[in-house]
Amino acid sequence: MGFWQHQLAGPTDPSHDAAWEEPEPRKGFFTDTSICIGCKACEVACKEWNAIPEDGLSLTGNSYDNTGSLGASTWRHVAFIEQTADRVEEARASGRRLVDLGMPALRPPDAPQGSPSAASGTAPAGLEGVVPTAVADDGSLDAMAAAARTAHATGTLPDFRWLMASDVCKHCTHAGCLDVCPTGALFRTEHGTVVVQPDVCNGCGYCVAACPFGVIERREDERDDKRGGGVVSNVGVAQKCTLCYDRLGHDQTPACAQACPTTSIKFGTLAEMLDTARDRVEVLHDNGFTEARLYGANADDGVGGTGSVFLLLDEPEVYGLPPDPRVPTADLPDMFRKAGIAAVAMFGMAVAAFAGRRR
Amino acid sequence: MDAKRTFLSWPVLRQVASGDFLGRGPAVTSQRTRDLEPRTSTADRVVQSVCPYCAVGCGQKVFVKDEKVVQIEGDPDSPISRGRLCPKGSASEQLVNSPGRQTKVLYRRPHATDWEPLDRDTALDMIADRFVESRRRTWQDHDEHGRPLRRTMGIASLGGATLDNEENYLIKKLFTAAGAIQIENQARI
């Protein structure tokens, strides 16, 4: 199949597939929701950098989430989920089942191990690749990690927890929005990300229906933005996260990741992000937080894995994420193949019928 | 732009030439996309500053283009904040360039129902006049036992916790010399 083999489904390097001669290593986010503090700096930094207009001023009554969802004028969205103990227990059990089933997000058993930490309690914490800025006092990081390993700390079950998670465009390996775009407004960048060119987009809206995550949206009308000052740009045009394409081109970190106070949003090459994410899940599991699981890290899923990987502490639906996202074009090769077989078969039958008649 | 390049930059030809047969990569990029540059790179200068909200004191980098602030973001050099900002700090550019920001002196006459414009110099003179008059009217030289007070209780002030040390210093110095002791700020609130 050559060229066509991974164009629409399965694991692949999308920048290479989009024929970038010298693609950069694919870039992506790892959003570790276990250390998100729900401050929404990502939302503001994103809006400020990208000059996105204000997106509504009403109280939703849904915890501290007054943003609602991703959309044309919200490219980062922090979800807030309040849960009682029974739900936490379910999350932990469902995470355990994933492990038992051989959770594809976890690294193969021979891969290097992450270091567990002494964390235990209601909210997960655990050692990871933090750069020590304080004095390395007798290598205490290692010492603590070793102590924790023997202690086999377990996460005690809290009575209540408040989950916070910053959502963003997934920059799918196989991006439905991109694959259905008839104008070339959406394109795959040299960093492997998916970006809308507002000067090319004609506002047809095909991409909106093609996104399995409900991320991309057309900026419908000019909101009453007199308070926002500027004239709202890109009205009628599809809008979503660009993974700060302009900043990436100059080796700058995307605005959200740069602002994030706790590094819940990390940015780097996708390979590094996946590594960090898998280490982190391992640490949390070793500490008894079996509810931790990765989202978007499976290259064999319906979108070929995503460029934005998330560590979640419950089922994706809880965060408003589809459990099994599938890009509509994923089935195209199969459909084409089946259609081809059918066509060949029909042609064969026709030939046979014709030949039979002649006989 | 020479004819050859223009011709070769036709999307279809670019698709074929680049191998981007599905038109999802370099072949479809527009001139605007190819020319994109972040305003952090095109700024005339970058100035180191400090966030004006809470007292953590996060470092900020202020990007200036054509004498206008175009971006404020975290300063990675700061050992306090390491380049990070909270939502308020991240909104600093909007604070500076806020459309609601007042840039003109306004004056409300006693009993008036609306503002009227006022020249800044005139406003300063009027305030100085009132300061001197109120001070004179409300001056207390001694208490009932004849002990010196040397003050006015007719002029007060509130504010200073978001002001610079140098500004607070001048305020305290001036008010104290004038005998106005009721100077307060957020630290007591």
Next chain:
Amino acid sequence: MAECHPVAYQWVTEARLRGAKVIHIDPRFTRTSATADKHVPIRAGSDVVFLGALINHILANELYFKEYVVAFTNAATMVSEDYQDTEDLDGLFSGYDDKLNNYDPSSWAYATEGEGPNASPGTIGGPAAGHEHGHSGSERSAGDEHGSGGPALEHAKVKRDESLQDPHTVFQILKRHYARYTPEMVSEVCGISVDDFHYVARAVTENSGRDRTSAFVYAVGWTQHTLGAQFIRTAAIIQLLLGNMGRPGGGIMALRGHASIQGSTDIPTLYNILPGYLAMPMVGNHDTWDDYVSAIGNKQQKGFWANADAYAVSLLKAWWGDAATKENDWAFDYLPRLSGAHGTYQTTMAMKDGQVEGYFLLGQNPAVGSAHAKMQRLALAELKWLVVRDLQMIESATFWKDAPEIATGELSTEKIGTEVFFLPPASHVEKAGTFTQTQRLLQWRHKAVNPPGDCQSELEFFFELGKRIRARLADSDDPRDRPLLDLTWDYPLDDEGEISSEAVLQEINGRHLSGDKAGELAGMYTELKADGSTSSGCWIYSGVYAGGVNRSANRKPGREQGPTAQEWGWAWPDNRRILYNRASADPEGKPWSERKKYVWWDEEQQQWTGIDTPDFVKTKAPSYRPEPGTGGPDGLAGDDPFVMMADGKGWLFAPKGMLDGPLPTHYEPQESPVQNPLYGQQSNPARRVFPRKDNLWSPSGNAPGAEVYPFVFTTYRLTEHHTAGGMSRWLPYLSELQPEFFCEVSPELAAERGLANGGWATIVSARSAVEARVLVTERMTPLVIGGRTIHQVGLPYHWGVGRDAVVSGDAANDLLGIALDPNVQIQESKAGSCDIVPGRRPQGEALLRLVEEYQSRAGVTVETSNQLRTTTAGASGSSKEADA
């Protein structure tokens, strides 16, 4: 901390990832709780019981850091035999004065070594560093003076029993004082389970000692109680007992809420202090220069406060230059005198009573952000003139047309005679200068652009105003105008023709005026002299411009430096990043442990060294012992790490300085549905109350009518907004994140009162009623207090009524009254009593009727909850006669 200081929280997050345990104690479950190891919900205002029980636990189980406690604290110091504890007097200390409703603290003093017949037994005091009555101390908010050191003592010749066994030692007094603060009492008063208490106790004590340190971190809501200063004191006692002061990873960290609120205390825009925490003189106490100098710091006491005269003279020289001479006592009489408390709330009440003519609001929005916001607005309407300087058209500038009192008919625009000047200021990027952040670090901000339009910095505005005021008085021969005319007010101008902020910072730093170094900038406060040969506008900042270099502008990237990042900004004093860091080494000068090594004595070099500037005389050996009776820095022994305290020790017991008792004691808030279960004394007997018709309180405890306001409300900030909203509610990006005023209630309270999530509720206090959208959430926990369920209502206070902001709403501060901590005159805004009912509040005059109906049903009068003494024990003046 995650909620209000998210960027600082990165260090907590990182510490957690390395194994640190984070415990969050707060009435509600916040974003900090969500990412902590444990959240412990507590009834607002009951903190001393919880912390006192920790002290009791530490003492009873001998979990304190013995070597540290004996050597570095005043545990072994003996207290006067006249001292009587709250355990003896049902919640009062000895010395309570019923006439003035304050303490005479003389019986709390250290015992002195009997040196002949004339020694005054039981006190270190006398005319010089005497025991000022609590009343006058409170009037001048004397507590604020301890921002950089302890109060003055006459000398430091104290009696000590290092076995800690003598019943008059601080240690034994502490044990007795907290004996009834048990886990069971915590459960009954705070609503915290015995198990949770033990979890915290174990975590804190196991993580303290030679190898480990624990930190207490608070936001300034902790100070907003009628015994707020004592809350912090309780934490200080714990940290001293556990050996967590002056050591890395230890301490008590105040997370302050404004960019330079630390700076605005160091160089105060406060009525009661002068730059560097020097007292403003008070009539009667400080009538002469000699009275003043001996009161602020005594030559016989230990440590650096003994040199307070040098700091004061240098300040007066900075202000009045050549006009300040030895002959005129350095122009001491140019300073105005206090005669009572003149804090912002007293000023508001005076304003409302028509006694204040003119008012400057400088980046402040009291119509929304101060307690009893309604009284604030009514007071503004009584002014002759008002100057508002703010980036936005805040509610305090538009009260004359937008105040809710216009809707209720209490005010009418045409009748408000206040003349209002609105002047726009420069933003933080449009001027150069320093902010002092919450760790005492000065950071210089470079100017990025010029301010737009009429905008101008406060520096330029006040410089100009000062010039114009001086010009108007230039021909005056009235002595009252001399201080203005003699004021040093000739500052160099910068390139834009505006006053140079660097020049002002240099004046603050100070100069040598005569001698070899004449004209040079001072290098450090130890160079300052009391003979008029130096000047310094704020002695603790001396050194920020040492060697002519603006050290606040130091910007060596953090990643290129060690953990204390000494070359980023400049911390007062002398660029020390941890105060009292001599305590990070043992009495012999060796680090307590390799892991917690910070500052230590280098035997070879014969000096103190480490990764921070040692907060100690650099060459003073640990074994050094001064001649008895030596005062000042020379009086400090080599093992006296608390160099700003008059005895060189950390104070578990405060023989002086705290006006409402030497030890923190639990009192209920001014307004509380709970009866104090520990003492007959219900609330802090020394708190400041203002019985006025416009400042009513609901009945407390068992008093009839308390049930009319059955719930506790507490006010707070959200991540997405900033205080009264002046810097957030006008910004669309922040407004959309928290667009409306809401209240947070538990599902149980919602069920009890019929409140629906997303619906409206009206919250009624004895002052006013406000409406808010309802968030029903498990994050609010009903607490069982004394067998009764107490519900708490959470109220963020960012919104106000006006027409100019992007988002507006009722102000939570309308619900608050004015009752103050006696030490620092800060209001109680974290605990009040209220009722909550479904639906929006009545509009117009009907709102007043609703509030009155509640008041009348509860039988509220001007006296309600304002009685200060509520126990009959320890009648006035009885302390001397009582058995000790």
